[in-house]
Each structure stands twice: as C-alpha cells, then as structure tokens.
Amino acid sequence: MTEVRPVLSIRDLSVALPQGGDRPFAVESLNLDVMPNEIVCIVGESGSGKSITSFTTMGLLPRTLRATSGQIMFGGRNLLEMPEREHARLRGSEMAMIFQEPMTALNPCYTVGDQIEEIFAAHTSIPRAERRTRTLALLREVKLADADRIHQSYPHQLSGGQRQRIVIAMALALGPRLLIADEPTTALDVTTQAQILNMFKELRRARDAGIMFVTHDFGVVAEIADKVVVMQKGRVVEQGPAAEILNRPQHPYTRLLIDAVPRRRPEAQAPREERPVALRVSGVGKTFNVARTLFKPARQVAALKPVEFALQSGETLGIVGESGSGKTTLVRCLIRLIDPDSGEVWIGNTDFAAEPRGRLRSHRKDIQIVFQDPYGSLNPRRRIGDQLVEGPVNFGESRESALKRARELMRIVRMDEDSLDRYPVQFSGGQRQRICIARALMVQPKILIADEAVSALDVSVQKEVLTLLADIKRQFGLSMLFITHDLRVAAQICDNIIVMSNGEIVERGTVDEVFGDPKHAYTQQLLNAMPGRAWKIPDNVVSNQ
C-alpha cells in the first residue's frame, strides 16, 4: 500500500499584521495537514486567525496582510512562491472555496445555471451542450430537487439553503482536490444546516477530496470533523483526531471553549409551584399587508397567528424557532414597536396591547429588551452614560440619581465605572451586550426580553453573558423571555420552552419535556437537526486536570 500524501500541507506559516495592531501576527507558526477524504475543522473564536489561514491558502489575502514565512504545499508546489496568475488558475479548478454568506456569493443578474456553466467555460473547452448536462448533474449531486427548474432560476428566487447548495455545486464543478469552507452554515437555519452538513459528509466519500472547514461551532465540529485544529490568537493550541479533542481536550483554551458550549443543565428541574403571572399574552396576532406591485397582486402574510401563553414571575421562558417562525414579530408586538392586530398583553393590571400610544410611555418601563446585534443597539454618537440615564430621565427621575444607579449597574454587569464616559466603539461585542443589559435594567423592569441576545457572541463570551443574565434574573427577581434559535442555549438557561413554527406555537413544556419527549413533528425535526447531538459534551473539563 502506497503512502497517502496530504492534499494540503501547511508548514510554519506566519502572516504579519500591519504595524500598530494588537498583535504582530495574524497567524503564527501554523502547521496543518489535510489528507484526501478527510474533513479538517479549524475552530476558534473571532480574531483567532482561522479565516486568515483559509484566505492565505486560497491566495485571497487582503493587501495589507502578507505571509512572512513558511510554506503551503499543494500538489507538490509551494503556493506562497507561486506567481499570482498560476495560483489564480488553481483556484476554481484544483481548489475551491465556499463562503459564509450565500445571499451575496451569487450574482443576482444571471440565472444560477449560467453562473455554473460559466465556470466550465472559463476553465475548460467543454462544448455548450455538455456544459449543461454537467451543470444539471452537479445540481442533482448537491441534492437540489427539480434541477431543471433551479437551472433557470435567479438567485433571489431561491432560499438561503438552496443558494448555499449552488455555491457548493460551483465549488465542486471542476472536481477540486481541496475544498475550503469558511463558516458555510453559520447563516442558515438549523434544519438547513443539518442537510448541508450531511452533504459535506457525503461529498468527502464521493469526491475523495480534502475539506478544510472553518467554524466557531463545536456542535458542527462534533457532527462532521475527522480532525480538529483549535486556534487562539493566531496560534494552533491543539490539534488531533476529533474524538480526542472533543472528549479529552488537553489545552486549557480548548477546555475553556468546550466548557462554554451551552448544554442542558444536568439537574432535573423540579416542577415549580404556581406563582403569580407576570405577563399574560392571549390571542396576540399580526398580519402584514404586502402592497400590490407591478408583478404581484397584494397579499396578506400572517406573520403571527393568535398565540397564547403566560410568563410566571421569576420564570425564564424560552421561545425557540427558526427564521420566519414569527418570534421576532411576537417580540415587537409585546413591546409595542408594532401594534398587534388583536389580542391582549397583560402586565400586572394593564393591557399593554390596548393602551393608546399616548399613555403607553408610562408603562414601558415594566417591560424591557436586550437586542441581538451588539453593534447596532447602542447609539454610536452618545456616551454610554448618557444612554444609560436616558430611560430613567424619560420617566422623570433626576439625572444625578440615575447616574448613581448607572454606576452601580456597571459594577453588577462587571464593567468599569469609567466606561460611562466612553463611546460604544471602544467596546467589544460582549461588553456592549453587558451595557445593553445594564441599560434595560436602569428603569427597573419587571420583565426582560432577551431577543437572540447571545447569538452574535463568541462561545466563551456567550457563556459569560448567559451566566450574567441568570444572575441578574435572580438578583432582581425578574421574569425573562428568552428568544433564540439555538436549542442548546435555550436548554441551558430556560425553565420552560415554547417552540414556534410558521407563526404558531407548536409545542410547550419544561426543558425536560420538550427535549426529552418532543410531541410535535417539527420539534422532533429541530432536535434531530441539532449538530453534534451524538456528542456527549464532557462535563467539568476545566476543573478536571
């Protein structure tokens, strides 16, 4: 048996950052092999250099970055010493890349069929008729039903999952020996993600190619990886077979990351005694009217069919659903950013949904929200302090006493007091999310809504914020609505869970009921789609030395 040679072999690679950055190298002394028929996952948090590694291999580094040492061997040649034009010829034919955002990776002006055929036209001299046959075969290979129709479609007529399949089909067109996928499923819903991941597993078998898969999600790693490379601040801290890294991580940073993966709490939730209801929602629904356009008649979209639920005081209620499930519409109705068509939202003795706009303001302090995007939810032009005291001042409190509470809250969310004098750009995503939590708490609400509040954060930061939310809930006696698409996060922080799909509640119950014994087909599908569900996350990896 001949020795199997790696498809890609990176030795001692360093990529320098421009002067004045927070560290000298984006990637430092990196060693890495990708074998044929193997999926290598590069895992790390944002800023770990995982994307830079894949860009360097593809020869797509931004001009300000430069590989300073090492070699990238591909097909017996060093890519770093290869002339630009030859490298360009390799891209697309010998090596291909799949990006994160399927929405922008395709040109909206051409049909997807044309775009795939274009690759054949650019790299080969295959006659037109055969280009079409090959394109259709590719579309079928990436499991797109009705390949003929898809071939004629424009990108905007397809869903995110379908588009990502097409991007993959384009990458596969010329049978590359190396496939680099940079977070290819991050922008997708969990059920779509599961299908795409399955496809990668099949491709590895069918194509005999090496796949380098960049991700931040340990669930995904557990699902597909053969080998795992863990990166931190540009360095590989640990690499090895997937089972080894996932179950017996050696390096403290890997342990930290795995420990931060949200999971179901081990202790079974004891059934709680009945407590007063903090929020009662009944029959809240919302239908959007889509105006007539030149090509389509007017239509109505029922974003939220009348829903019913109650939030007990001191409870954390999770609302889980994929995009388009109506959870965002529900939240916007609850805080009256939009007016529901029907229904009641009882907070204490007030029907928040029926209150006229004019009198609404005085009740707003009871229900507060922390949004998803840490970069969009703070006004970049105002100091943190000004934004924090805004709420109480609106409700008639003096600036001085509000400032005093702001300082206290900054301490509670574990930030420096002098953060109050700074502007939002000076903070990281996790810090901003803490500030947003503090801002919501400034008006002493009874109910806190966390709308995907940790979805945009790195896993270790996510853990800190989740812990903070749980602490604050206890400390302030809050009731919390936790909106998320991530089942693991929901399982970790919630007492009870509501599952939404297509604007309806399809299942509700305690975490154990929903996760242990899902009744509705959709919930079962959702749970099955959860990446890495076969992986039993090791407990206490940080403390067990």
Added chain:
Amino acid sequence: MSAQTVAAVPPRLTPRQQLWRRAWRHKGLVFGATVLAVIVLLAVFAPLVAPHDPYRQNLLARMVPPVFLGGTWDHPLGTDALGRDYLSRLLYGARISLMIGFVTAMISAVIGSVLGILGGYFGGKVDAVVTFLISVRLAMPVVLVALAVVALLGGSLIVMMTVLGLLLWDRFAVVLRTATRQVRSMEYVAAAEVLGASLPRILFKDILPNVMSQLIVIATLEMAHAILLEASLSFLGLGVRPPTPSWGLMISEGKEMLLFQPWLIAIPGVALFLVVISINMFGDGVRDITAPEGRN
C-alpha cells in the same frame, strides 16, 4: 484579558482631544480650513484690510494692471474699467459670496432636513408627501425660477438668499431621507422607544447626530453651489445689483475686456475657485473625522 485592555487604551485621550488629533492629521481638512479661515477673516475685516474704498471711482486710473503684470503697489490687483481698486472690491465681494453661501445653505438645510428626517422616520403617508415635494422641486429648473423671481422682485441680497434657500433643499431632503430610514431601523432607536423616549428626543438624540455627517457634507456642497449660482445670476445681470461688489458681477463686468485685460476675469475667478474648493475640502474632512467608525 490584559491584551484587551492594552488595545483599548493606548494613550488615554478624551474624545475631544482625539478629534483634534485626527483633524490635524487630515491634510485636506487642514488645507481647506486654513484657506477658508483666511478668506473669512479677510472678508470680516475687509474695511480694515482694504487699501481703498471699493466704490470710489477714478477715471484717471482705469484698468491699471496688477503688480505682477507691471502695475504699482498703489493698486496691488489693479483697477477695473471705472478705476475702482480691484483688491478692495475683491475683499468686499468675499463678504457677499460667503454670506450668500452660508445663509442659503442654512435655509435649505433647515427645510431639507426637516422634510427628509420626517419622511424617513415616519414613512407611509408623510413620506409620500415628502417624496412628492421633492419631485416637484426637482422638476423646477433652479436658474430659470431664480431668474424669474429676481426679475419680479428685484435683485437685492435678501431676495437672492431667500430664493436660493428655497430652491436648494432638494439634496438635503433626498440624502437625509435615506440616511434616516437606515438609522430608523437600527436597534438603538427601538431601544430608545422602548425606554420611553419622546419623539423629539429620539429625533434629536438618536437620529440627528447619526445623520449629521451626511448633513455636513451636503451643507458644504450646497454652500459652494449657492456661491456659484449667485455668481452666475450676477453674471447674467439678475443677481446682486451694481455697484455692490460681487465676484459674479466683477466677472461679468470684465468680460468685454477678456482679450486685453484677462486678469479682470481671472482674479475673481481664482477667488471663486479657492473658496469653493476649500469649502468642499473642509466638508469632506469634517465628515471623515467625525465618522464614528473611525473614532477610537
């Protein structure tokens, strides 16, 4: 953890100090601001700086060439066809140009941003009205309307500024409407609403500061635009009335002597060019340094 704190606070400066530092490093801004400051100072102190009375005619010293073309230091930039000192007229003319530019930009900025922000914030019917007004305004040819009004009401400075102010707000409205729509969809606006902020508070604290950089750029563009328009109208004889010294009027009066005394046109032309380019560079610079993305 330590890496983070080091990165976040290289020498601790207040935001204001940082703004100054960034301003000094921005070459275009420094150049534009310097030239503009010199012109503004000269215009403000024209009575002290000007060597002669800009209105005094001296038919014995007509069309004296400037110093660099063989004239004397008595009239550094020469004299015009009526023997009036050209430097003095240029300095007094700067007052007219800057005033027209500034006041016109202010009037149109107020009209345009009120319309734009309201349309962008509320959408729906309000937006339909605003969009309609913008279309109406865009359908009117600025120069023709200005000519007609000035011809009807006479060409005083006040009439000029009002007419131009009422005509040049379209860009403000278009740009601010789009910018406001973007800011409106940001989560911090939703957060302010949820925190019980009143409508004026949201508009002034959350919307306006975040569309300010666009506003400044448009304001400088329109200021330059207004100065040029005044010059054109005066050139056509329907702007500021003689003998008031206005750069456009000076060019207009010099046009008959174009072949033999080209400096009569070149000097106010260069002045016009310098003012317009310095205003534009100043505006671009201000936008660059105040953009929050670059603030550290």
